[in-house]
Amino acid sequence: MCGTCGCSGGSEGGTGTRIAVPHAHPHDGDHENGHGHEHENGHEHSHLREHAGPHRGHARPVAIRGAAGGGETITLEQRVLAKNEDLAARNRSWLAEQGIVAVNMMSSPGAGKTTVLERTIRDFAGQRPVAVIEGDQETMLDADRIKRAGSTVVQVNTGAGCHLDAEMMRDALITLAPVSGSLVLVENVGNLVCPALFDLGERSRVVIISVTEGTDKPLKYPYMFAAADLVIINKIDLLPYVDFDVTRCEEYARSVNPGLRSLAVSATTGEGMGDWYDWVAGQY
Ligand code: MG
Numbered sequence: 001m002c003g004t005c006g007c008s009g010g011s012e013g014g015t016g017t018r019i020a021v022p023h024a025h026p027h028d029g030d031h032e033n034g035h036g037h038e039h040e041n042g043h044e045h046s047h048l049r050e051h052a053g054p055h056r057g058h059a060r061p062v063a064i065r066g067a068a069g070g071g072e073t074i075t076l077e078q079r080v081l082a083k084n085e086d087l088a089a090r091n092r093s094w095l096a097e098q099g100i101v102a103v104n105m106m107s108s109p110g111a112g113k114t115t116v117l118e119r120t121i122r123d124f125a126g127q128r129p130v131a132v133i134e135g136d137q138e139t140m141l142d143a144d145r146i147k148r149a150g151s152t153v154v155q156v157n158t159g160a161g162c163h164l165d166a167e168m169m170r171d172a173l174i175t176l177a178p179v180s181g182s183l184v185l186v187e188n189v190g191n192l193v194c195p196a197l198f199d200l201g202e203r204s205r206v207v208i209i210s211v212t213e214g215t216d217k218p219l220k221y222p223y224m225f226a227a228a229d230l231v232i233i234n235k236i237d238l239l240p241y242v243d244f245d246v247t248r249c250e251e252y253a254r255s256v257n258p259g260l261r262s263l264a265v266s267a268t269t270g271e272g273m274g275d276w277y278d279w280v281a282g283q284y
Contacts, residue, residue: 104188
């Protein structure tokens with residue numbers, strides 16, 4: 001739990017979460033607040049929707065301290081995470097029923113998540129349906145990029161929140177309505193801390209690190225790398241110009257998560273992206 005920054009597990013807790021689709025989408029303008037709208041073709045999402053009601057309430061991740069000097073601390077973080085785990089399990093069950101693979105993509109800002117997604121969408125065109133959930137604090141910028149790349153996309157703006165959670169994932173899936181067999185790529189909010197703590201119900205977790213970052217990122221942010229199923233080292237086309245040791249970074253990553261797979265790619269040039277596509281195929 002992100003106790004220091006005070007982020008919550010709830011999407012209605014005052015962080016201003018909004019779920020929206022890019023302009024010119026058939027559902028244009030229908031989803032500005034993202035909650036409680038009806039999807040005309042949404043009956044295939046009944047499993048997600050019918051469980052929505054009882055889980056709308058939120059416990060905030062705050063500690064309540066006894067006022068009379070007793071030092072009693074009741075931490076609600078466990079309740080928030082337990083609620084999130086429950087919703088994540090429902091998401092995971094629904095996705096499995098639909099034969100949909102959801103991959104949670106996490107990284108620092110600027111590591112190249114959106115660029116990896118754009119290239120993946122273009123290279124998968126005609127082979128595998130791809131749908132994208134874009135998480136950012138503000139703007140539709142990434143959703144617009146993804147739409148231009150040819151994918152259906154939902155933008156989740158978390159406001160002050162620094163991660164996606166399972167409720168946002170559920171609401172985004174209802175809006176996105178991915179077809180059976182889809183690959184759902186979830187671009188989480190860019191940071192290496194909070195997103196690692198919130199299960200979305202995804203099939204697998206990928207952390208992207210770029211060679212313009214420090215080789216020692218896995219040691220500095222071990223929880224993220226411990227939670228990952230795959231590390232993608234991106235922007236390897238820039239290796240001649242930066243001080244980054246791919247092998248050492250991989251060693252650091254495996255020091256916190258033995259057996260963690262890693263791939264080195266350039267989403268700009270396409271180098272190594274085939275290995276990423278093979279990994280995706282192995283998730284089905
Ligand atoms: Mg992005």
